[in-house]
Amino acid sequence: MGKKKLGSLVGSPKEKASALTIAIFIILIIYFITLIIPIIWAFYSSFNDWKEFRSFYVSYLDFPTKLVIDNYVTAFTKFEYEAYTTNISYNFLQMFGHSVIYATGSAFFFTLVPLIVAYCSARFKFKFSKVIYAFVIIAMALPIVGAMPSEMRMLRNLGIFDTFFGMFVLRMNFLSIYYLIFYAQFESIPMEYTEAAKVDGASNLRIMFTIVLPQALSTIVTVFLLTFIMYWNDFQIPHVYLPSYPTVADGLYYLANSGETAINRDPIKIAGIMGMTLPIVIIFAILNKRLRFAVAAGGIKG
Amino acid sequence: MAFAKKINLSGQSASTKGDLVFYCLMLLIPLVQIGIFYFGVNFQSIMMSFQVYSTVDNTFTWDASRNFNLFLNDIKEPWFWSMVKDSFVVWVASQFAGTVLALLFSYYIYKKRTLSKFFKFVLFLPSIIPGILLSLIFKFFMNTATPVFMNKLFYGGERVVEALLQNPNLYFWIITIYSTWIGFGSQVLVYSGAMDQIPTEMIEAGKLDGVTPVREFFSLILPTVMPTVTTFVVAGVATIFTNQNNLFAIFGGNLPGTDQTIGYYLYTMVSGQDSMGNYCYASFLGLVSTCIAVPITFVVRKILQRVGDR
Numbered sequence: 001m002g003k004k005k006l007g008s009l010v011g012s013p014k015e016k017a018s019a020l021t022i023a024i025f026i027i028l029i030i031y032f033i034t035l036i037i038p039i040i041w042a043f044y045s046s047f048n049d050w051k052e053f054r055s056f057y058v059s060y061l062d063f064p065t066k067l068v069i070d071n072y073v074t075a076f077t078k079f080e081y082e083a084y085t086t087n088i089s090y091n092f093l094q095m096f097g098h099s100v101i102y103a104t105g106s107a108f109f110f111t112l113v114p115l116i117v118a119y120c121s122a123r124f125k126f127k128f129s130k131v132i133y134a135f136v137i138i139a140m141a142l143p144i145v146g147a148m149p150s151e152m153r154m155l156r157n158l159g160i161f162d163t164f165f166g167m168f169v170l171r172m173n174f175l176s177i178y179y180l181i182f183y184a185q186f187e188s189i190p191m192e193y194t195e196a197a198k199v200d201g202a203s204n205l206r207i208m209f210t211i212v213l214p215q216a217l218s219t220i221v222t223v224f225l226l227t228f229i230m231y232w233n234d235f236q237i238p239h240v241y242l243p244s245y246p247t248v249a250d251g252l253y254y255l256a257n258s259g260e261t262a263i264n265r266d267p268i269k270i271a272g273i274m275g276m277t278l279p280i281v282i283i284f285a286i287l288n289k290r291l292r293f294a295v296a297a298g299g300i301k302g
Numbered sequence: 303m304a305f306a307k308k309i310n311l312s313g314q315s316a317s318t319k320g321d322l323v324f325y326c327l328m329l330l331i332p333l334v335q336i337g338i339f340y341f342g343v344n345f346q347s348i349m350m351s352f353q354v355y356s357t358v359d360n361t362f363t364w365d366a367s368r369n370f371n372l373f374l375n376d377i378k379e380p381w382f383w384s385m386v387k388d389s390f391v392v393w394v395a396s397q398f399a400g401t402v403l404a405l406l407f408s409y410y411i412y413k414k415r416t417l418s419k420f421f422k423f424v425l426f427l428p429s430i431i432p433g434i435l436l437s438l439i440f441k442f443f444m445n446t447a448t449p450v451f452m453n454k455l456f457y458g459g460e461r462v463v464e465a466l467l468q469n470p471n472l473y474f475w476i477i478t479i480y481s482t483w484i485g486f487g488s489q490v491l492v493y494s495g496a497m498d499q500i501p502t503e504m505i506e507a508g509k510l511d512g513v514t515p516v517r518e519f520f521s522l523i524l525p526t527v528m529p530t531v532t533t534f535v536v537a538g539v540a541t542i543f544t545n546q547n548n549l550f551a552i553f554g555g556n557l558p559g560t561d562q563t564i565g566y567y568l569y570t571m572v573s574g575q576d577s578m579g580n581y582c583y584a585s586f587l588g589l590v591s592t593c594i595a596v597p598i599t600f601v602v603r604k605i606l607q608r609v610g611d612r
Contacts, residue, residue: 017415018515024410027403028421034483035424038443045442084575117332124325132329139340143540143595146588149572149581150347153362154338172335204324233432235551240573249434256438257554270442277435 046071046271068267075272078263081254085162085244092251092276099232099247101164107228109171110178115220117174118182119208123194133183139175152241162244170241178223185216225287232279248276350585357579369586381559388474389563393542395478397535400486405531408493409519426491428484437551440480441467467552474561481547489534496527528610535606539599543568543591564591 017025048064048071080089090098121129151170152161160166189212197207213220235249246254255272258264263272354365376382407425411418428436449463457463467473500523508522544565549557555570562570568587571580 020515020519021410021413021415024406025415025417028407028410028417028424031407031483032421032424035427038439038447041443041447042439045447113332113335116328120325120328124321126322126325141536141599143543143592143599144344144588145540145543145591145595146568146585147343147347148568149584149588150343150350151339152572153350153581154343154346158338169335170339172332173339174332175336175340204320229430233430233434235432235434236546236569236573240569249432252432252434252438253551253554256441266442266446270439273435273438277432281431 042270042274045267046274048267071265071268071271072275074268075255075263075275079251079255079258079260079272081246081251083244083246088244090246090251092248092272095246095248095251096279098238098242098245099249102167102238102242102245102247103228103231103234105164105168106171106231106234107224109168110173110176110227110231111220111224113172114174114176114179115182115213115223118179119186119212122183122186123191123212136175136179140177148240155241162242164242164245167238167241178227181219181223182216185219186212189215225283229283248279252276347585348589350582351589352586353582355579355582357576360578362582369583372583373586373590379559381562384560385562385564385567388547388561389542389545389565392478392481392545392547392563393538395482396485396541396545397538400482401489401531401535404486404489404493405524405527407490408497408527409523411490411494412497412523422491422494425487427487429487433548434551436484437548441552444476470561477547477549477552481545492530492534493527496530497523500526525610528606532603532606532610536599536603539602540595541565542598543588543595 044063047067047069048062049066049068076092080091081095082089117132121132155161155166155170158166158169160169193211194207197211202211233249234247235253238245238247239250239253252273255263255276256269258269263269350362351369352364352366353362354368355362407421411422444467445465448466452463453459453461466476504522505518508518513521542564545563546566546569547563549561549563549566550569555574557566559567564587568584568591571577571584571587
């Protein structure tokens with residue numbers, strides 16, 4: 001494609017394309033191709049007949065001659081992971097249940113606690129509120145590395161290591177960007193609302209739940225969804241902190257590295273990996289726009 | 303009410319007893335949590351750096367020199383410095399190559415060029431799809447499909463090409479490029495959002511003065527979003543010591559020392575069965591890493607602020 005033709009393609013209604021935007025467009029196309037090709041390959045390979053899959057090495061690139069749903073059935077019925085701490089085996093549904101509990105509980109507390117602290121420090125002009133705000137800024141700027149062993153020891157000492165409750169206690173933490181987002185939101189709501197409600201005799205709790213929080217509902221829901229996805233995708237923390245309750249993300253790791261005979265075929269493993277991700281893809285498809293807004297507002301940890 | 307006086311020096315709207323009681327009750331649990339899991343954990347982490355764990359009687363005892371001696375032994379080993387080098391390579395790749403790409407892509411989206419909405423969606427995908435899923439698909443793809451493709455492309459189907467992630471000379475670089483490539487999607491959304499805040503009058507004035515798109519990018523757009531870029535890059539300094547570069551997801555815990563990053567090393571030390579014996583040495587390495595990360599953070603912030611001022 002000549003530069004002129006590409007230039008008119010990449011241009012906007014208002015401006016002609018420059019060499020810079022043409023170059024970026026080409027890189028973006030390469031980005032898209034490199035991202036999507038492995039996913040498409042994995043999707044169609046998950047329907048490949050594993051008996052044929054390894055017969056000729058060339059078949060690794062071929063489309064399946066017939067769609068084999070059995071790979072999905074095998075992955076979800078035969079795959080089990082035995083927790084080394086309890087020797088209890090978990091199937092996909094149980095791991096799904098662990099993920100729901102872990103992600104929902106963690107997202108709930110990781111949203112609720114910054115929300116409460118931000119509410120208090122933004123709406124009550126005590127001097128201590130300024131201390132909290134300054135502390136969050138300083139703590140977020142300080143790069144502390146390697147606290148994981150101490151954190152696990154603390155959880156063990158408290159008797160809540162390897163429990164969902166322990167994980168939720170760990171998530172009751174307001175040292176996050178979400179505190180700052182909620183703080184900005186609550187500070188922007190006029191104090192006149194609160195003062196008028198007080199004149200009418202409303203309690204602080206009532207003012208919080210019926211007057212101020214409803215005005216921040218959209219932000220609260222967005223932060224909850226964002227943190228839910230973050231914890232649903234979280235693999236490293238549950239792997240270490242919750243060894244007795246493997247989650248779906250943890251299960252993906254074990255599935256991919258499993259040497260169990262019944263599932264030790266690439267198409268079956270790929271089918272399991274694709275299937276386990278389905279819930280998050282559905283959530284993403286429904287909430288795409290809201291989540292993109294949330295990321296733009298507060299960033300996300302991958 | 304001495305406490306009330308102490309915390310209510312500003313004397314504004316929070317003057318009633320009811321407000322104070324509500325304020326204290328609401329903050330009680332969050333502050334106790336921070337007391338235990340921020341101050342307590344970090345203080346204990348420093349203490350653990352000078353302790354050893356006995357697997358015989360499951361106790362921690364003081365030993366000021368053991369972890370330091372282990373560290374001295376480690377730094378004499380070539381694998382240790384290879385690990386440090388790899389960690390900095392991953393950091394430079396993710397922070398600098400990733401930031402440059404994120405800024406360029408953000409500029410394209412900001413200018414609302416062809417398919418910009420579609421690319422915004424594509425760039426956002428890696429932030430939502432589980433990292434473990436992308437890493438595993440990438441692993442299978444590189445180890446099975448890519449050798450077949452290379453064989454067809456370069457050798458006419460006559461040779462068996464080695465799986466790329468099993469080639470010790472290649473896999474670290476392949477994974478570093480992959481991790482950088484999928485790692486900056488959320489930055490694009492934030493940067494393009496920051497670019498949207500630039501007054502259109504400023505851009506229009508630049509056009510009237512005849513500035514080229516390249517000049518517009520470097521002289522008008524970049525200085526405006528520089529504070530946002532600085533925040534991202536400064537926050538990324540700690541990743542020198544925490545970034546696993548997707549190595550654990552792809553290789554599990556069995557990677558040779560020469561191909562590890564510090565983040566991977568620290569993580570594998572404390573994960574898995576019977577890892578408590580490593581807690582103290584991992585804490586010591588964490589303390590050393592923090593002591594290095596803090597000044598680097600301030601230097602990087604200072605440099606970026608100077609660049610922004612110019």
